[in-house]
Amino acid sequence: MIPQDPAMLLSFVNMKLRDDYASLDDLCDDLDLDRADLEARLASIGAVYDPEHNCFR
Secondary structure (H helix, E strand, O other): OOOOOHHHHHHHHHHHHHHOOOOHHHHHHHHOOOHHHHHHHHHOOOOOEEOOOOEEO
């Protein structure tokens, strides 16, 4: 289960990207998440995925 609060979700996703996944697509595939929905939820707090650094900023 992933956090519902956007700030907690940001922290969770960045930790997973840093520690376990080479890309956002890998994370979404493995956790069965809709990438567009995840990006929209994080965009609501101003976070955008940076593929070069494999994290949301």
